[in-house]
Structure formats: C-alpha cells, structure tokens
Amino acid sequence: MANEFWIAGAGSGKTHKIIQDAIEVIEAGGRVLVVTYTTSNQAELRSRFVEVYGKSSDDFVVKGLFSFYLEDLVRPYQNVVFPERIATTAFTEHNPHLRPGTKNWFPNRGEKIGDALNPLHFLTSCKTKAYTGLLAKLATRIATKSKNAPAKRLKDIYQRVFFDEVQDLVGWDYDVIKALSKVMPDSICCVGDFRQTIYTTTFGHKAPETPVQKIECFQGLKFEQRSLPKNRRCIQEICDLSDTIHPGLYQKTLSEVENVPDEVAHHYGAFVIKPSQVSDYLAMFKPQVLRWSSSMGKGYLPPSLSCHTFGSSKGLGFDRVLIVSPEKHLKYLGGDDKVFDKDKTEESRNKLYVAITRARYSLAFVVEDELIDKMQLPLWDGDPPEVLRGAD
Numbered sequence: 001m002a003n004e005f006w007i008a009g010a011g012s013g014k015t016h017k018i019i020q021d022a023i024e025v026i027e028a029g030g031r032v033l034v035v036t037y038t039t040s041n042q043a044e045l046r047s048r049f050v051e052v053y054g055k056s057s058d059d060f061v062v063k064g065l066f067s068f069y070l071e072d073l074v075r076p077y078q079n080v081v082f083p084e085r086i087a088t089t090a091f092t093e094h095n096p097h098l099r100p101g102t103k104n105w106f107p108n109r110g111e112k113i114g115d116a117l118n119p120l121h122f123l124t125s126c127k128t129k130a131y132t133g134l135l136a137k138l139a140t141r142i143a144t145k146s147k148n149a150p151a152k153r154l155k156d157i158y159q160r161v162f163f164d165e166v167q168d169l170v171g172w173d174y175d176v177i178k179a180l181s182k183v184m185p186d187s188i189c190c191v192g193d194f195r196q197t198i199y200t201t202t203f204g205h206k207a208p209e210t211p212v213q214k215i216e217c218f219q220g221l222k223f224e225q226r227s228l229p230k231n232r233r234c235i236q237e238i239c240d241l242s243d244t245i246h247p248g249l250y251q252k253t254l255s256e257v258e259n260v261p262d263e264v265a266h267h268y269g270a271f272v273i274k275p276s277q278v279s280d281y282l283a284m285f286k287p288q289v290l291r292w293s294s295s296m297g298k299g300y301l302p303p304s305l306s307c308h309t310f311g312s313s314k315g316l317g318f319d320r321v322l323i324v325s326p327e328k329h330l331k332y333l334g335g336d337d338k339v340f341d342k343d344k345t346e347e348s349r350n351k352l353y354v355a356i357t358r359a360r361y362s363l364a365f366v367v368e369d370e371l372i373d374k375m376q377l378p379l380w381d382g383d384p385p386e387v388l389r390g391a392d
C-alpha cells in the first residue's frame with residue numbers, strides 16, 4: 001500500500017477512518033501517531049478513539065503539529081545544528097525577523113553564518129525556544145544534515161503516521177512530509193478538506209500554498225489520492241446549505257443520514273432567528289452556540305454559556321447548532337454573493353462552511369431585525385413544538 005492522501009468534505013468520515021485504521025494497526029501489535037494542528041481536534045481524536053476502542057491506549061499517540069516537530073523531528077538530532085537543548089517553542093504568527101509593520105529584517109537574523117545554521121534565525125535570543133513558524137524549516141535542515149535520521153527513528157516507533165487537517169499545512173511542512181515519505185513510503189496517511197482551510201501553520205508565501213499546489217505536491221510524492229463521497233454527519237438540508245458556500249467548485253454533497261432520531265425530530269433543518277428569540281431558542285433546543293469570535297453575541301447570550309468559536313469547532317459535530325455570524329456571512333446567506341470577493345484569503349468563507357457543517361440536524365443563524373427580511377432561510381416560528389409543550 002502506498003502513502004495515502006484523503007481529501008473529502010465535512011462530515012464524510014475522515015476522523016472515523018483514522019480511528020478505524022488506527023485500531024486495526026494497534027490490534028495487530030503496532031503503534032500509531034496522529035498529528036493535527038488544533039487542540040480541539042486533538043481532544044476530539046482522543047475521545048473518539050476511546051469511544052470506539054473502549055479504552056485509551058499508549059499505542060494511540062496524538063500530537064499537535066509543533067510538538068511533533070519539536071519532539072520527534074528536531075530535538076532528537078538537534079546536535080547536528082545547535083548544541084543547547086531546545087526546551088520549547090515560541091509561537092509566531094508573523095515573521096519574527098521583520099521590524100514590525102515593515103519588510104526590513106533585524107540584523108544578524110539570516111539563515112546561515114558561513115556554512116553553519118544561525119541560531120538566531122530559528123531560535124529566540126535565549127537559544128532554547130524555537131519559533132513555531134520556522135520549525136518545519138529547521139526540521140528539514142536537520143533531516144538533510146542527519147541523513148534523514150528523524151524519519152528513520154519515527155519509522156521505528158510508529159507503524160502508521162496520520163496527518164489530519166492537512167489543508168492547513170503549507171510551504172516547509174511539505175518538505176517535512178517529503179523527507180518522511182522517502183523513508184516511510186507506505187505508512188503515511190494525510191487527511192484533509194480544502195473547504196475547511198482556516199488556519200495556516202506559518203507566515204510567508206513558500207509553496208505549496210494553494211489547494212492545487214498542495215495536490216500537485218502529493219501527486220509528486222506519489223501519494224495515492226482518495227475521497228469519501230458522502231456526508232455522514234448532516235441531514236441533506238444542511239448539506240445543501242453548505243454546498244452554497246463554495247459555488248461551482250465541488251460536486252453536490254449527498255447525505256448518508258437517512259433518519260432524524262425521534263428525540264430531535266420536533267425541530268430540524270436550517271433557520272434564522274431574531275436576537276429577541278435567542279433565549280427561548282436556547283431553552284427549547286439547547287443548541288451548541290458557535291460564534292465568529294468570543295466577543296460576539298454578548299447582548300443576548302448568557303455570560304456563563306459554553307460557546308465555541310468557528311475555529312475551535314473544527315472537527316466537532318453537534319445535534320443542534322446556533323450560529324452567531326458576522327454581518328458579512330448573513331449578507332451572503334441573504335443572496336449577496338459578492339461579499340467574499342475582496343478577501344485576501346478564504347478564511348471567512350471557509351469558517352462559514354465549517355460552522356454550518358458542525359450541525360447534524362438543526363442549525364439557526366441569529367439575524368438582526370433589519371436583515372431578517374432579506375434572508376432566504378425560514379424564520380423560526382417561535383412556537384414550542386408539541387413534544388416540548390407536553391413536557392411542561
């Protein structure tokens with residue numbers, strides 16, 4: 001079996017596949033590593049594993065991308081480049097070598113000093129913390145200087161390595177995958193969905209950056225491309241709404257969910273509600289609230305309510321979802337298909353897709369009164385369903 005690259009839509013069973021494959025490897029006496037970017041997805045993978053396997057296992061190892069780079073690819077062989085132990089990472093959203101707001105570099109931050117690597121390029125001034133945005137580059141340099149020793153070590157420890165949310169990887173991350181795949185030609189599985197690209201692991205513009213470049217990269221590395229054709233989480237009505245977010249780019253999503261369970265059948269589909277209806281809606285249906293940012297919805301959401309941001313909801317699924325979106329998203333849903341045209345990245349569009357596809361059976365958007373008439377989704381009628389009236 002060659003290395004694999006699974007690219008499939010939301011709810012299609014990518015996590016399910018990782019868990020099933022992992023259990024197969026573990027039951028045959030092997031060990032599995034799953035690398036993923038977000039902490040919420042790390043927690044989801046661990047809990048889904050326990051749900052299916054019945055218990056946790058030391059042979060099912062889940063790591064964040066930067067911990068993986070540091071612990072498995074950098075630290076074990078770091079002495080080929082830097083003698084002092086790299087203790088931890090320093091998170092870098094932007095290039096740490098540029099003077100803020102300019103394109104000018106601080107002095108002495110170039111990659112090399114003569115033939116040697118410059119610690120100040122990869123590490124903070126104390127030389128014990130590695131910049132996260134340059135960890136993949138450092139791992140690549142260490143792989144070259146150590147004759148790919150980290151990949152060989154990894155192969156000895158793990159029979160199968162999964163990279164989940166592979167859409168978020170860019171640039172040097174792919175050099176890492178290239179180095180690993182030279183030593184592990186049949187035990188790497190990369191899984192992702194380009195419609196859910198909402199993060200990027202580093203700054204800069206090193207290729208591959210676009211979905212097309214990334215697919216070409218996997219093809220160049222001879223990964224076998226696979227897909228999962230159906231959505232197994234969301235009912236068809238929610239799949240149809242999710243399909244409107246990237247018009248013309250993907251095939252129609254078909255739902256594999258045939259029945260709405262009795263306990264939620266009194267309310268399903270996609271709706272809009274007014275801010276004044278939020279408290280009744282929360283009381284009646286107990287949806288999981290997803291909001292663009294943690295500062296949104298404060299005027300009508302109870303302060304103690306546990307909410308996810310769109311970003312932290314990635315990888316998760318809920319029977320019912322209530323979405324607090326920025327006006328831009330609501331305008332899009334109201335038929336203004338130009339709202340994303342000037343965006344420099346796909347983040348906003350993709351976050352809307354992620355939020356919609358978390359819902360299994362019902363979702364509702366909170367829409368301010370002045371926009372509500374423009375919405376194409378039905379306004380929730382506010383009536384308690386029969387089944388809930390009976391419970392009063």
Ligand SMILES: Nc1ncnc2c1ncn2[C@@H]1O[C@H](COP(=O)(O)OP(=O)(O)OP(=O)(O)O)[C@@H](O)[C@H]1O
Nearest residue numbers: 009010011012013014015016017232233314315316
């Ligand atoms: N082969 C399968 N058989 C039965 N149930 C499945 C199968 N694949 C997925 N499911 C169920 O469908 C739902 C969605 O699957 P999963 O979470 O694995 O999708 P995903 O592709 O990882 O989603 P996302 O990218 O949106 O996070 C889950 O409830 C899962 O248990």
